[in-house]
Amino acid sequence: MQTPHRQIIFVKTVAMLSQELTGDLNKRLKFIKGQIDGIIRMVEEGRDPDQISNQFKAADQALQKAHFLLLDEVFRKSLALKLVQVMNACPGNCPDAQKIELLKEQFPILQEGELGAKIKEIHEIGDRLAKYNEEHPENSSK
Numbered sequence: 001m002q003t004p005h006r007q008i009i010f011v012k013t014v015a016m017l018s019q020e021l022t023g024d025l026n027k028r029l030k031f032i033k034g035q036i037d038g039i040i041r042m043v044e045e046g047r048d049p050d051q052i053s054n055q056f057k058a059a060d061q062a063l064q065k066a067h068f069l070l071l072d073e074v075f076r077k078s079l080a081l082k083l084v085q086v087m088n089a090c091p092g093n094c095p096d097a098q099k100i101e102l103l104k105e106q107f108p109i110l111q112e113g114e115l116g117a118k119i120k121e122i123h124e125i126g127d128r129l130a131k132y133n134e135e136h137p138e139n140s141s142k
Contacts, residue, residue, distance in 0.1 A: 021073050028066040035059040068112055075115035082122045083107065089129050096125045 017025075039055045083103055090100055103122060110118060 017070075017073060021069065025066055025070060028062060028069075032059055032062045032066065035062065072112045072115065075112075075119060076110075079110075079115060079119050079122060080107065082119065082126060086122055086126045086129060089126070089133060094129055094132055096128060099125060 035055060036059055039052060039059065042052050042055060083100070086096075086100055087104065090097055094100075099121075103118060103125075106118070
């Protein structure tokens with residue numbers, strides 16, 4: 001997953017993780033730890049490499065799912081915060097008003113793979129909107 005520098009900076013500004021997500025991640029990570037302990041035992045016992053490989057795949061998939069849950073939460077919060085900021089800064093007739101409205105409509109159904117691109121898009125809109133509001137202070141909602 002490609003994460004441009006700008007996204008990383010914005011993501012770091014998001015509030016703490018929810019207790020629900022923290023609990024879910026802890027539960028998943030403890031399960032994965034158990035899977036890894038099992039892999040270690042299998043290696044020490046000299047078990048069949050195919051069985052060991054299957055356990056590696058299962059642990060890897062579980063770790064990836066936990067990682068994506070975290071990223072989804074963080075990126076979704078970041079996108080929501082930036083979307084609200086841009087909506088508040090758009091007086092309704094700004095050049096990107098239709099794009100902002102479309103992002104607002106798409107937000108609830110965005111898939112995890114789309115979030116990074118949408119964060120980049122909303123940042124670009126925010127940058128253009130800031131410039132537009134500087135050039136047209138009479139249209140600014142501030």
